[in-house]
Amino acid sequence: MVKLSLFALTKIVESIPHTIVDHMYTYLYSDTDGVSKETWLFEYVKRILIETFGYETQHLEDHVEIREKNYRKKQQSKKYWLKKFQEELVKIPNNPVSIEISSWKLALEQMKVSSPELDIITESERLIGVKNLEDLPELRLKQIKEWSSTNSTFLSEYRYLSTKKTNQIRKALETDLNFIIADTIEKYDLTQAVDVQPHGLIENVVFSEKSTSLKIKREINAITLKETFFDDYEISDNEFLRTIIKVEDGDLLFADKSLTKTLDGTDREIIFYVMSQKDESFYTDRTITVDISKLVQRAYNSQGVKNYVEIEKRLRKIRSFGFQAVIKKQSEKARPGSADWSIFDSVVINSNPNGRRYAEIVIGTYFHQQYINQQTVKIYRDSLDSIQGSISKILVHALQKERLERYVQGKQFRDVFPLNFFTRKVRMDKRKTEMNMRKVQDALEEFKALNILIESYKRYSPSAFEICFIPLTNTEMHDFFDQVDSPIQLSLPIQSELIEE
DSSP: OOOHHHHHHHHHHHOOHHHHHHHHHHHHOOOGOOOOOHHHHHHHHHHHHHHHHHTSSOOOHHHHHHHHHHHHHHHHHHHHHHHHHHHHHHHOTTHHHHHHHHHHHHHHHHHHHHOTTTHHHHHHHHTSSSSGGGHHHHHHHHHHHHHHHOTTOOOOOOOTGGOOOOOHHHHHHHHHHHHHHHHHHHHGGGGEEEEEETTHHHHHEEEEEEEOOOOOEEEEEETTOEEEEEEEEEEEETTTEEEEOOOOTTTHHHHHHGBOOOOOOHHHHHHHHHHHHHHHHHHHHEEEEHHHHHHHHHSSSSHHHHHHHHHHHHHHHHHEEEEEEEESSSEEEEEEEEOOOSEEEEEEEETTTTOOOEEEEEEEEEHHHHTTTEEEEEEEHHHHHHHHHHHHHHHHHHHHHHHHHHHHHTOOEEEEEEHHHTTTTOOOOOOOOOHHHHHHHHHHHHHHHHTTTEEEEEEETTEEEEEEEEEEHHHHHHHHHOSSSOOOOOOOOSSSSSOOE
16 A cells, blocks of 8 residues: 655645646535635645555555556547537537627726726627637637647647536546646656655665775685685774675676675665665565666666666676675674674566566565564655755765654754764775765755755764754654654753763
């Protein structure tokens, strides 16, 4: 079941042209409903999204099919209405244009009486578009032909809509609304309006700013004589993240150099997109099936053949990486603590009968369990899509997690973050403190400029930032926590306890 987010509902309502909204209020709204026009409009659109598009139900309908179906219906109806209009002009004396002409005659006569010096011919051309009212039928026919043949015009924009029967008007508005809603869902990818990612991909330093070479080490098991290839990234003095490259033959590392590179922004985009495609099979057997063409478009914004090859190569690379978070032993007798996990347990790439490539991916149990336990971070997809900086794209979820936790716990929205908070989220050269601070500052500046997450920030010390988060909106409260009433959101003063680096 796809939950209807308040963000998506609001985006759709805002996308409905004002002329159509006015028609809805005129022909569909009844003040006996006991609600305001604005509330009624939201509820009306919400009902369409549930009943026609399948939100909040067990089966989500294909919005692309709905769009095409209503587009065809819209165009066919416009042609039919044009035909009927032409027949009315010839066969019915009391047709819409003749009624309009009578109204304009009366109006022009009244204007002449009020202002005897008024040039009626000039005024008629200015107001109506013709000097002589006898030419109005020809003008209106030309305008309606243009309306009928223009793909972008709506059925309810018919000039003489009010002359149609009540049922015809209602169906015309429904056709237009179904098309607009489907088009808006497609344009803004509103089926994925809320991005949901597991804590493990955010809290562990999995991704680097750009693809860099891992410092590969080799270890041979004394008993099995099996080789293990790995890279260790030091998080702090007593912990590190080990990246284990799962290959049967060490020669593969030399044949495929990508296996010795860190996971970069493109890998991250692939992983996050795969996670966003969860359906029922994910919850039953951890499997997600992904259309390779859509994954290519998401990662590269291009359908080039070489990009298909690159995507499949990266999928296999991600599957080849295993991770081990290690806490070093505290004494000679103690043993180190560790947690082992992988992002993809398996990747099977194949083609369907139509030749379309797809990947069947089994997600690691570590992440599967986090989704089950709702150990996730939610953020709007449109916010993610507006971010350009490579480090910003990695840090955005980590900072959103901090922001959401402060809301849940009723903590202040202003705090101090040392540099090691950021180096725990994105791989950096830890020896270059000032360079890393500048990179983090660039990311914070981008968030502030985009009005995402951060209201303000400043450098707190040589290696820390003071950050003030933007309080959550009612829409975020609804979509992220299923509530509208919020705990007290504190923003001042600075927390007295400074996290030590």
